[in-house]
Amino acid sequence: MKFHYQELETQSVKGMRFYETPHKKYYPSITTVLGSTISEEKEKSLKSWQNSLGLSTAQQITKDAADRGTAVHLLIERYLKKEKLVRDSDSFKPEEINLFNALKLKLNKIDEVWGQEVPLYSDLLEIAGRCDCIGLYKGIPAIIDFKTSSRIKSNRDIEDYRLQLCAYSIMHNEMFDTNISQGIILMTSQTGFPQEFKVNLEDYAETLLTRIESFYEKLYSTI
Numbered sequence: 001m002k003f004h005y006q007e008l009e010t011q012s013v014k015g016m017r018f019y020e021t022p023h024k025k026y027y028p029s030i031t032t033v034l035g036s037t038i039s040e041e042k043e044k045s046l047k048s049w050q051n052s053l054g055l056s057t058a059q060q061i062t063k064d065a066a067d068r069g070t071a072v073h074l075l076i077e078r079y080l081k082k083e084k085l086v087r088d089s090d091s092f093k094p095e096e097i098n099l100f101n102a103l104k105l106k107l108n109k110i111d112e113v114w115g116q117e118v119p120l121y122s123d124l125l126e127i128a129g130r131c132d133c134i135g136l137y138k139g140i141p142a143i144i145d146f147k148t149s150s151r152i153k154s155n156r157d158i159e160d161y162r163l164q165l166c167a168y169s170i171m172h173n174e175m176f177d178t179n180i181s182q183g184i185i186l187m188t189s190q191t192g193f194p195q196e197f198k199v200n201l202e203d204y205a206e207t208l209l210t211r212i213e214s215f216y217e218k219l220y221s222t223i
Contacts, residue, residue, distance in 0.1 A: 003176050008119040008128065019128035021121050030129040030167040033215045034160045068096055069148045072188065073132065075100040076146050080113050080133070095190065099148055103188045106196055110144065112136040120171035125212055131168040134180075142182040143168045143201065149189040158197060161185050163211060166204040 009020045010029075016036070017029040038046075050058040071092055078085050079100075086092060113135040121128035133144040143165045165183035172178055183199035 003114055005115050005118050008121065019119065019121055021123075021128070023123075025123070025126075027121050027126050027128040028215065028219075030127050030164050033127055033167075033212055034163060036218065037211045037214045038160075065148070065150065068093075068099065071096040072099045072103075072148050073146055076103065076107065076132075077116050079104070079107060080110065080116060098192065099188045099190070102192050102194045103146070103186055106186045106194050109138050110135055111139055118172075120168055120175060122167075122171040122174050124174055125167065125170060125209075126216075127167060127171070127212060129164070129168060129171065131172070134168075134172060137182070137184045140182050141178065141180045142184045143172070143180055144184045144186065147185060147187040149187055151189055152191055152193060152195065153187060153189070155197070158185060158187075161197075162199050162201075162204050163208045165199055166201040166208050169201045170205070170208075 006022065008022075011018050011020065011026070016032045018026045018032075019029060020026055053061070075085055075092070075096070085100075086097075110133070113133060115134050116132065118131045118134055119128070120131055131143060132146050135142065135144065137144055145161060145165055147161065162183065162185075165185070169180045169183065172180055181201050183201045185195075185197040185199065187195040187197070189195070
């Protein structure tokens with residue numbers, strides 16, 4: 001199945017990412033929305049972690065994790081495109097190669113790739129974002145997300161990941177008249193153990209709407 005995925009321009013405003021739609025509307029990214037509406041419990045836990053390490057150290061750990069994620073995403077993108085994985089100009093670290101290798105058996109379950117790094121938006125929800133992968137996973141249409149982690153995670157750790165995939169499914173279904181209701185999270189951690197989470201995206205629409213409404217309430221209160 002083929003879709004025409006149109007690139008969208010982005011802008012950063014006070015640390016928040018916004019996408020410009022073809023109709024000149026500006027919508028916040030779903031990651032911005034979710035990051036701005038985390039629970040008080042999670043916010044306190046994050047601050048406690050930062051305080052225990054010191055802000056500078058915590059920021060460096062966060063940056064290192066983001067760099068690992070970027071490297072692994074690039075390797076996955078090349079693998080799914082059947083391109084050469086490592087090129088002369090690359091400088092991948094051994095741990096990044098290991099994180100990617102741990103996911104390969106899971107990646108082989110993607111039967112068909114419709115798009116990677118797909119820009120999406122929804123006029124209904126007034127949000128936008130960029131989805132890692134859309135295609136067939138074990139023969140079923142799915143929104144597929146790739147995550148890296150420092151540890152094995154449980155279902156309770158990935159609530160926002162589910163909401164993120166739910167948002168992508170709504171955007172894609174609205175833009176292309178599809179009916180994607182399955183989400184797949186493929187996670188690789190420094191333990192070397194790959195994880196696969198299957199998500200029924202329709203179960204998270206109500207919670208997603210609540211988070212979006214909360215974001216816009218906060219946004220309008222600062223204008």
